[in-house]
Amino acid sequence: MKKIVIVFLALMFGVTVVNGVSGKQPLIITENLLSAKAAFPSAIIADHRVVNYVRFDMIPEENITNAKNSLHIAYGHTSHGSQIVTGMTGLIAFKESQNGTAGLYDFNNGGADGALDFHDYFVSGDLGNPDRITWSNRTRTYLDDPANADVNVVMWSWCGQVSSASEEDIELYLSLMSSLENDYPNVTFVYMTGHTDGTGLEGNLHIRNEQIRNYCKANNKVLFDFADIESYDPDGNYYGDKHCNDNCDYDSNNDSTLDANWAIEWQNAHPGEWYDCTSAHSQPLNANMKAYAAWWLWATLAGWNTTTIPPTSNPTPPTNITPTFPVPTILIVMGTVGSLATIVLIRNDRKRR
Numbered sequence: 001m002k003k004i005v006i007v008f009l010a011l012m013f014g015v016t017v018v019n020g021v022s023g024k025q026p027l028i029i030t031e032n033l034l035s036a037k038a039a040f041p042s043a044i045i046a047d048h049r050v051v052n053y054v055r056f057d058m059i060p061e062e063n064i065t066n067a068k069n070s071l072h073i074a075y076g077h078t079s080h081g082s083q084i085v086t087g088m089t090g091l092i093a094f095k096e097s098q099n100g101t102a103g104l105y106d107f108n109n110g111g112a113d114g115a116l117d118f119h120d121y122f123v124s125g126d127l128g129n130p131d132r133i134t135w136s137n138r139t140r141t142y143l144d145d146p147a148n149a150d151v152n153v154v155m156w157s158w159c160g161q162v163s164s165a166s167e168e169d170i171e172l173y174l175s176l177m178s179s180l181e182n183d184y185p186n187v188t189f190v191y192m193t194g195h196t197d198g199t200g201l202e203g204n205l206h207i208r209n210e211q212i213r214n215y216c217k218a219n220n221k222v223l224f225d226f227a228d229i230e231s232y233d234p235d236g237n238y239y240g241d242k243h244c245n246d247n248c249d250y251d252s253n254n255d256s257t258l259d260a261n262w263a264i265e266w267q268n269a270h271p272g273e274w275y276d277c278t279s280a281h282s283q284p285l286n287a288n289m290k291a292y293a294a295w296w297l298w299a300t301l302a303g304w305n306t307t308t309i310p311p312t313s314n315p316t317p318p319t320n321i322t323p324t325f326p327v328p329t330i331l332i333v334m335g336t337v338g339s340l341a342t343i344v345l346i347r348n349d350r351k352r353r
Helices: 048-055 061-070 082-097 134-144 167-183 204-218 262-269 284-301
Strands: 002-010 015-018 021-023 044-046 072-076 116-120 153-156 188-192 222-224 329-337 340-348
Touching: 044 204, 044 284, 048 284, 061 116, 061 284, 072 134, 082 284, 134 153, 134 167, 167 188, 167 204, 188 204, 204 222, 222 284, 262 284
Parallel strands: 044 222, 072 116, 072 153, 153 188, 188 222
Antiparallel strands: 002 015, 002 340, 015 021, 329 340
């Protein structure tokens, strides 16, 4: 017998309605329903929208473990880029203190004891230090060394060089990345935006970051959007139009003065929901969010995908429903009105013999 279940996803608020019952727990649509290509855009973008997947433990542990078993990551950076690493370091104890599985988020150079193989500072410099080309040559030397033959992910970060970059400078960066991708097809190269600098949406930094984003979206690249993560708090409040900078300072009243700090405000309002860690040039919460986004990226690169929309507050599952959609299931998108999407799921309830 076929049943038609109409699901309204109130996307703006993270609320699901299943057969007339609503709750804050987002509807989980499994791999039986949608393929990876349907679940995410072709480009893989780790930005503020993904941090709550790890924050609220929405990625199954087996997918975190799969990332640790399959990825061998080399990361090059200087001070700003270290926020990802110090955030990942602090995340280990924080998750374990919340009754998480011991060692789940472990990482080290070599992947010993089941940890993620993560070669931090695999060579010196960053995307603009000592110049805008040397990082590429050093990457080639590293990958050509037989000792590094297992490396399958390379990520580089900027320090402050995007702020002063010209359009031609960014074109050079994109060209060098593309050349590496062509010459090392078994390696995933992760693009990155430059950190916020307080110049706002009209500043050169934002324009050049948009140049990077647009290229990645148009060419199906993998992007760690450093600046985007620094422009939102975990609740999704936006500060990019308030001249936020790398320290998370922002202009609260449009008087051209950076008189507030969104990270400190959020930390003070959410005791116990963040962890203290080193965060170069910034606040601990910024490094927290970078670590969440990084682990989302590792899991995604290793094959995990979902269409679950992460909430902005810790979800409490409704107790009166357990929506399940056994295979085979057909998805029909009826259309959207504003932020409200209507999806029809036609379910075949005949039992398998």
